[in-house]
Amino acid sequence: FVMPSVEKRGKIVIVTGVPGVGKTTVLNAALDLCRESGREVSLLNYGNVMFEEASRRGLVRARDEMRHLPVKTQTELQLKASELIRQAKGNVIVDTHTFINTLKGYMPGIPSWVADSLKPDAIVLLEADPEEISRRRMKDAAIRMREADSPERITEHQFMGRSGAAAISVQTGCTVVIAKNREGAHLEAAKAIASLFEGE
């Protein structure tokens, strides 16, 4: 048995959660906490990196249109983004999804080759009450085009997220953290994520 070689570099934490759960909100707060305690951490949004490439190719005008592209095209964009993201140095948080709702079903946001390329130390699942997530999506309707899913569908999507995180953990050896983003308490989740960069 040969342990996979672990290169000495910063920590990589993948943060996932269904659209509108509050990843970006929580992560901006987590970054502030890390900065306050003198820890350098950079934040990369997987979808934004894909969107830059998709815009360059003239495929979409808005970020939320990408999930309606052919799955094959989305996979190409995903590969391109993984090449850019793996070059990031130091401590990195990757804001992404375990599964994306496409027209052909759930597509993995972190297929095995992305997981192998990123070699995460931990994967965080940000979860919230499905009814709450529906309301959060509605609040942003003017700036984001998020799906108006039923609470049952959101529950299913969160279940898929847990299954996906478990698979990535077994594949890569990373730990899994399930964090709740409770209403009005995004700082609580931010603290849990910031603490992953403490110590060894």
Ligand code: ATP
């Ligand atoms: P996406 O995957 O689509 O990028 P996201 O997970 O990054 O979504 P955000 O954009 O961070 O989600 O948050 C969605 C909405 O929920 C925003 O209006 C945000 O202000 C609100 N929100 C986030 N966290 C909380 C919270 N703990 N309590 C109340 N509202 C919240």
Ligand code: MG
């Ligand atoms: Mg976001």
